[in-house]
Amino acid sequence: MASTLDSRRPQMFPRLEPAEIDRIRRFGEPQRYAAGDRVYQAGETAPGMLLVLEGRLAITRRDVRDGQRLIVEHGPGEFSGELGQLSGARALVDGEAVTDIEALLIRPERLRALLIAEAELGERIMRALILRRVGLIEDGAGPVIVGRAQHADVLRLQSFLGRNGHPHQHLDPDVDEEARALIERFHLVEEELPIVLCPTGEFMRNPTEAALARCVGLTTRLDPDHVYDMAVVGAGPAGLAAAVYGASEGLSVLVLDTRSFGGQAGASARIENYLGFPTGITGMALMGRAYSQAQKFGAEMAIPTGALSLEDSPQACRGRFRLTLSEDETAAAKAVVVASGARYRRLDVPGMDRFEGASVHYWASPLEAKLCAGQEVLLVGGGNSAGQAAVYLASQVRKVTVLVRAQGLEASMSRYLIDRLTALPNVELAVRSEVTALDGQGGSLERVTWRNVDSGAETTRDIRHLFLFIGAEPNTHWLTGCEVALDNRGFIRTDEAVDGPCSGAGMSRACLPLETSRRGVFAIGDVRSGSIKRVAAAVGEGAQVVAAVHAYLAEQQAAQQ
Incomplete structure (x- = not known):
């Protein structure tokens, strides 16, 4: 299969015409570099996008043996950078002046x-930046993870x-010579x-995700x-939609998420009933576009950073x-939109935590x-997410057994998926x-047993991977003590579902759309009581809440005058 670099090179590395360069001049600062100058270096904060006017700029990436490999050489009318330059992220590649450069x-x-x-x-520049990021992902730029493939x-x-x-x-010491060379270089033992x-x-x-995020x-x-x-x-569909619409309308927006953008939707193998995508789209692709769009409009992303x-x-x-x-970091905001979604439910089966990560997904x-690949897997769950996952896995594995407590799938899954x-x-x-029992050793699952609740008959099969799509619980634990009203299942009440007025700062009034019982705090998406658990509904609420936030901010401004 051709790489993005091979198949879409003209879009990845367009050459701008003189008239287009003239339109860009008002956004740029003139720069000069001498031949041999290091313009930027991987791991350091990139200065931004560099448009070459005269000269040549080599873009290279280092391999694990500290060798340099040429990716592209930019000439007049061409520009450096990839998606990270929208937010001032660290460079993933090196840039060096081949000749004297004016830029x-x-x-x-x-x-x-x-x-x-x-x-x-x-649009042309944005497409190039996105495709370059895709190319770097395919090429394996960035940090190198060394460890065995099945390690949790x-x-x-x-x-x-x-x-x-x-x-x-990722380099596996069982198959990659480079991995073994790194292990010897740093004098590592298996336990490290x-x-x-x-x-x-x-x-x-073995860093934590937060430590890895800081490192890269x-x-x-x-x-x-x-x-x-x-x-x-929360940076799921609802949160990203709120960020896009809020930032595009001039609000300064901060987005927080404890793990990654996309939420549960980002993990969907294929979404086929989202408006405008008749052939379907992966959750990661849809949410990746939303994430880039929010950054384009200036929303500030703090991921992984959660609200305590x-x-x-x-x-x-x-x-x-x-x-x-965190213990030493806070953020201040005039309004807060809670889009923290839900946490995956776990099976109440003894010893399950031993297999999470490596065998339970x-x-x-x-x-x-x-x-x-080539194995039999067990998937528990009967909703649309479970159906999408089962369809995807069926194309990759020998067999998928879908297990549900109900009599069938009709009450919980869309007809097209059934x-x-x-x-x-x-x-x-x-x-x-x-599921009644999991068996294995060394953190690896080997067998799964399940029971028919009507007949009591038990089935045990040699299964090494278990997928759980059994719903989720509202992620509202961090709101304990802040007087945001919840329903009896822990979801956040908003507007008409709030029992009484919306209050705060010594005054009260009727709640705005999607506003919680606390004035200035709004809730959208799966965490909201009564929400429709669909990506399109979450995106709609993300757009709708921005109008309510505008109304609240106008109210606050009027009160201060």
Whole structure:
């Protein structure tokens, strides 16, 4: 299969015409570099997009042996950069002047202004930046994970970087000579794996996701003095939609998420009933586009950074709300949109935690499919997400057994998915059944037992991978004590579902659309009581809430005058 670099090279590396360059000049700063100058280096903050006017700029990437490999050489009319330049992220590649260079440097904030002000030209540039990121993902640029493919922590780190759209490479010492060379270079023993080698040359032993994010530059410390118009907690479909519409309408927006953008929708193998995509689209592709769109309009992303608590800001702070992010980091905002979604439910089966990560999975991505290739897998769940996952896995594995407690799928799954599953010869449905036992050793699952709840008959099969799509619980634990009203299942009540007026700061009134019982705090998506658990509904609420936030901010401004 041809790589993106081979198949879409003209779109990845367009050459701008003189008239187009003239339109860009007002966004750039003139720069000069001498032959041999290092313009930027992998692991360091990239200055922005560089448009070459005269001379040649070589873009290279280092391999694990510290060798340099040429990706492209930019000449006059061509520009450097990839998607990370929208947010001022760290460079994934090296840039060196081959000859003396005259160029225009377009810094991240000016680049975003260019993309918005010059629609047609901005579209070409944006497409190039996205395709270059895709090319770097395919090429394995970025950090290197060294460890055995089936190791739970290797899967955890790969999943984290993959779901955040960050290029990386995995080397398995069982099959890769480069992995063995790195192990010898750093004098490592088996118990210290996996390690991660960052673009800066730093390496970490089995890092947490937060530590890995800091190492590769996914997260930076927020400005403690900045007050955002709107803080969005959760970067699923609802949260990203709120970020896109809010930022595009001039609000300063902060988006927080504890793990990655996309939420549960980002883990969907294929979404086929989303308006405008008749052939379907993967959840990761849809959410990746939304994430890039939010950055294009200037929304600030803090991922992985979660909110630990929400409270009123001190009087000295210009923002009404303060979000505690860690022991020493907070963020202030005038309004808060809760889009924290839900947490995956776990099976109540003894010893299940021993197999999570390596053998028990909560989403079905190409990473998990690669682990299961040619095997039989068990998938528990009967909703649309379960159906999409089963269809995808059936194309990758020998057999998929779908297990549900109900008598069938009709009450919980869309008809088109039921028909598709029924037509697949390697999909078996086990109804009125529940998992009763998991067996294995060394963190690897070997056998699964399930029981028919009517007959009591038990089935045991040699299965090494279990997929769970059994619903989720509202992610509202961080709101404990902040007076946001919940329903009896823990979901957030909004507008008409709030029992009484919307109050706060010594005054009360009727709630705005999607506003909670606490004025200025809104809830959207799966975390909201009564929400429709569909991607399109979440996106709609994300758009709708921005109008309500505008109304609230106008109310606050009027009260201060």
